[in-house]
Amino acid sequence: MNLNAFISKAATPVNFITSWEAPSNIALIKYWGKEDIQIPKNPSLSFTLSSSVTKTSVNFKPSNSENFDFDFFFEGILRPDFNPKLVTFFKNIEYYIPWINGYKLIIKSNNSFPHSSGIASSASAMAALSLCLMDLENYLFPKMSEAFFYQKASFLARLGSGSASRSIQGPVTIWGENKTLKNSSNLFAISFGDGLNKIFKSYQDTILLVDKEAKSVSSSKGHDLMHNNPFAENRFIQASNNLDSLLSVMKSGDLESFIKIVELEALTLHAMMMTSNPYFILIKPNTLEIIQRIWSFRTSQKLPICFTLDAGANIHLLYPSDYKRRICAFIDHELKPFCQNGQYLMDQVGEGARKL
C-alpha cells in the first residue's frame, strides 16, 4: 500500500460528535523492536479482546484559532498529564489528516478495566481515538470504502502506539509484512480473514494481575534497547518464522503446536529484556510461580492451557472455552493466591471495535 493513499485533504471545519469503543489486544507473536516511525522489525499477531476496552467520545469544535487544540478527560477528570503523549500522536498524524487544523477537540475516555491494573491501555485508547478521527474524515469525504476506513484507522492508531494498529478489528489480527500473507503491511494491521479455526473464535484469556504497578521500563525504551541487543537480528528472524508456523496452526487448530509457539514467544520477549544493555526484568517471583503451576496442571490434567506475557508481570492465561469451568476452579484454588489482592480479569477473543 502506498503511503500517499493515506494523506487526506484540508476541509472547512464542522461541528461533529462521535463515540467509539476499541478493544485491548494480546500479542501471541510479539512486536519488540522498531524503526522510525513505528515500523516494526518483525511481524506480530494478536488476539483481539472482548471485555477489556476503551470508550472514547470526541467533540470536534471549529475554533477561531488556526492551530489545533484539545482537552483530554479520563474517567471524567481533565488530565493534562496525558497531553505530551497525545501531542506526539497528533504531530505524527497531522500530515495525514490536514483537516484537523482549525478544530478544538474535547476528548473523553473511559476504560472498562481498572486503572493501574498493569494492563497497558495505550492500544485500546489510541485505537478508539483514531476511529473517532476516521469517523469525521468519513463524514467530510464520504466516498471512502469500509475497508479503507478500517485500514486508515489502524494506520493512524499505529502512529500512536504500534500495537494499537492491532486493536481495530478482530478476532485475530496481523501487523507487519510477511511472506505468507500477501496483503500484510508494516503500515497497518489486517484481520486474519477466512480459515481461522473455530476454536480460536471463543478462546479465553484470563488476565492474572500479578503486579498492578506501572512498568519500571516503558515499552518505548524497551523497543529502543533492541537496537544494541546482540540477539536482535536472530530474534527478528525467529519471530517471522514463528508467525509462519502459527498462521497454519490458527487454521488447523493444532493446540499442542499453538502452546509451544505462544509460550516460546512470551519467554523470548522477556529474554530480550534480560539481554538488553542496560538489562531489566519485568516479571516477578509470582509470575514464575504461576508459570510452574500452569505447567504442572497441564501435565497432570492433560488440558490445553498455556500462558503469554506482555511487557509486564501479569499472566494472560489462554484456553479453549470448552474447558472454562475446570480451569476457573484451578485459577481460584491455585493461581489466585499469587495475584495482587487476588485479582484477575476474565476476558475472551472479541470481534473488534464498534461505534457507540
Ligand code: PMV
Ligand atoms: O505498542 P507498544 O509500543 O506499547 O509495544 C507493545 C509491545 C508488546 O506489548 C510487548 C508486544 C506486542 O506485540 O503487543
